[in-house]
Amino acid sequence: MATTQDRQLVEQWRSIQNSYFRTAAAIDRALEAKFDIGLNEFEILDLVAESVDSACRMKALGERTPMTQSAVSKVVDRLEKAGLVTRATCADDRRSLYLQLTDAGRTLHSEAAVEHRALLKENLGE
Amino acid sequence: MATTQDRQLVEQWRSIQNSYFRTAAAIDRALEAKFDIGLNEFEILDLVAESVDSACRMKALGERTPMTQSAVSKVVDRLEKAGLVTRATCADDRRSLYLQLTDAGRTLHSEAAVEHRALLKENLGE
DNA sequence: CGTCATTCAATGACAAGGAATATGATTCGG
DNA sequence: CCGAATCATATTCCTTGTCATTGAATGACG
DSSP, rough: HHHHHHHHHHHHHHHHHHHHHHHHHHHHHHHHHHOOOOOOHHHHHHHHTTTSSSEEEHHHHHHHSSSSHHHHHHHHHHHTTTTTTEEOOOSTTOOEEEEEHHHHHHHHHHHHHHHHHHHHHHHHHH | OHHHHHHHHHHHHHHHHHHHHHHHHHHHHHHHHSSOOOOOHHHHHHHEEEEEEEEEEEHHHHHHHOOOHHHHHHHHHHHTTTTEEEEEOOSOOOTTTEEEEOOOHHHHHHHHHHHHHHHHHHHOOO
């Protein structure tokens, strides 16, 4: 029952996979080499940086990435250990945490973002 | 320096990420539930099934998936343990291995493939 | 042939992610 | 108010993946 359409679907899927992995790997290696953080760490940093005004809860992050809640928690652990973000308990609801970039975090983010965008452009926009 | 183009690139990237992860997760769960194998295992099985005629070397697999050589090796371990494929040393070059589906492997593959294609269609072909 | 570099695959140590569960905070029905 | 249910986050345990290394086989070449 291997219809032509099936084969096309599989082709399409493999092509998505390949371009996704190639791009992710390229970015990951570059960030690792130049800034000593992985892609997932950068992406969280990027999300935190986006929400400068509206303080950023962990919960919100979970909704904006395909990462699991526990993965997000661990990524934030590493970012915190690296001194790039801080977790601040928030008065309204003490279950929640607000994340904030440290100065080091802001600096690193803005430098890494340049690299990130450049690699995206190279890999997506051909 | 957050240009409009940058924002578009990031948007595009996140959209790719999300659709990739959603699709992969959906397929993975379904295969796990119904056939007790993960997505990576199925994909290797699928590659082996494709090369019925030309016996399939490990090396060849490595070139057709974004997986690492060692990851492929371990996935094949599991498939072998599950009785779905066999590794046959090959006479021409005794470093190489030829993979073959067992009967169980062939059966499981053809059933799982239906599910796989259906989910691809659902997730990619909208 | 004998040596040296290269190739294919497996393995062990380690890092990262997911599922399930724990913990502490909050809300809500009565 | 009290207890149950729910929520936000952390943590534990297990699986899987990567990197580096190893061992065996091959090939190039003097």
